[in-house]
Amino acid sequence: MTGMRAAVLEAAGKVALQERPVPEPGPAEVLVQVAAVGTCGSDVHYYEHGRIGEFVLESPLVLGHEPSGTVIGSGPGASRHRIGQRVSLEPGVPDFTCAQCLAGRYNLCPRMRFFGTPPFDGAFCEYVVIREEFAHPVPDSLSDDAAALIEPLSVGMWACRKARVAPGTRVLVTGAGPVGLLCLQAALAFGGTEVVVTDVNPRRLRLARDLGATATLDVRETRLADAAVEPDVLLECSGHPAATGEAIRAVGRAGRVVLVGMGGDEVPLPLSHVQTRELEVTGTFRYANTWPDAIALATARRVDLDALVTGHYGLADVEGALTAGTRDPDAVKVVVRPQE
Ligand SMILES: [Zn+2]
Numbered sequence: 347m348t349g350m351r352a353a354v355l356e357a358a359g360k361v362a363l364q365e366r367p368v369p370e371p372g373p374a375e376v377l378v379q380v381a382a383v384g385t386c387g388s389d390v391h392y393y394e395h396g397r398i399g400e401f402v403l404e405s406p407l408v409l410g411h412e413p414s415g416t417v418i419g420s421g422p423g424a425s426r427h428r429i430g431q432r433v434s435l436e437p438g439v440p441d442f443t444c445a446q447c448l449a450g451r452y453n454l455c456p457r458m459r460f461f462g463t464p465p466f467d468g469a470f471c472e473y474v475v476i477r478e479e480f481a482h483p484v485p486d487s488l489s490d491d492a493a494a495l496i497e498p499l500s501v502g503m504w505a506c507r508k509a510r511v512a513p514g515t516r517v518l519v520t521g522a523g524p525v526g527l528l529c530l531q532a533a534l535a536f537g538g539t540e541v542v543v544t545d546v547n548p549r550r551l552r553l554a555r556d557l558g559a560t561a562t563l564d565v566r567e568t569r570l571a572d573a574a575v576e577p578d579v580l581l582e583c584s585g586h587p588a589a590t591g592e593a594i595r596a597v598g599r600a601g602r603v604v605l606v607g608m609g610g611d612e613v614p615l616p617l618s619h620v621q622t623r624e625l626e627v628t629g630t631f632r633y634a635n636t637w638p639d640a641i642a643l644a645t646a647r648r649v650d651l652d653a654l655v656t657g658h659y660g661l662a663d664v665e666g667a668l669t670a671g672t673r674d675p676d677a678v679k680v681v682v683r684p685q686e
Pocket residue numbers: 440441442443444445446447448452454455456457
């Protein structure tokens with residue numbers, strides 16, 4: 347086994363299947379045969395625009411940062427896994443030595459090597475290598491898709507931790523895309539009692555209700571300001587600047603606002619509302635220390651990851667996976683299966 351197939355983003359709007367060497371696991375690394383890779387809004391953004399903010403595609407790149415698979419080899423000194431162990435990959439490996447890493451905030455490491463983010467290749471390919479600590483074992487009861495979606499679940503859990511969602515917390519989730527639906531499920535698992543979800547897509551709102559939302563609001567029909575919602579916590583997942591300002595205005599006293607969605611660079615902030623109610627407003631960037639808990643929640647069926655999957659694509663049709671959302675507004679999460 348020396349060669350493998352990889353779906354390579356050669357330029358914005360152009361993905362081609364290439365033959366690449368199978369990567370060699372280095373010290374403390376394992377070689378993983380990739381089983382499933384969730385497709386993320388950021389993959390779609392790189393495909394469409396060739397950049398996200400300061401991250402710019404300057405040479406061909408393999409996208410995909412939500413992988414699951416099976417350990418099939420190990421490098422020098424790697425000992426945590428037996429060959430055949432199924433794993434969910436945490437796709438960003440920090441330097442372990444900087445001030446942020448030493449403070450436990452390794453998601454803020456300035457030297458993070460993150461899958462599918464220039465210049466680091468991702469997992470839309472048959473095999474990847476990763477530091478063994480970041481290949482988290484999963485039980486056989488978890489599907490390959492679910493093991494892949496531990497990554498976006500981690501985004502939801504990190505948002506809930508930043509917002510200090512606890513038993514009895516009232517939560518508003520704006521946007522019922524995959525991340526919004528995972529913030530919803532994480533908020534419920536953290537003990538949130540009222541969890542209201544807004545969107546403009548009836549099918550996504552129905553899915554939110556199926557997954558446990560206590561109420562949903564179609565903001566094309568009813569404005570949030572008219573809906574008598576006063577949450578303790580806002581998890582903003584729409585990335586929509588106007589919707590963000592309106593949602594912040596709904597948050598109650600001493601509430602917490604977590605900006606999860608990546609929308610416009612500038613958002614109008616209702617400052618007097620933030621001031622007089624002492625709201626905390628924070629961003630989130632990926633996650634830290636979430637994988638074991640996320641795997642435990644998924645294994646205990648406290649969250650349903652498979653329910654989000656609306657389509658599968660083989661490695662030769664990564665372009666189909668990346669355009670599924672624009673072709674079908676009801677698509678939620680599509681998964682690439684690199685062995686197909
Ligand atoms: Zn670091």
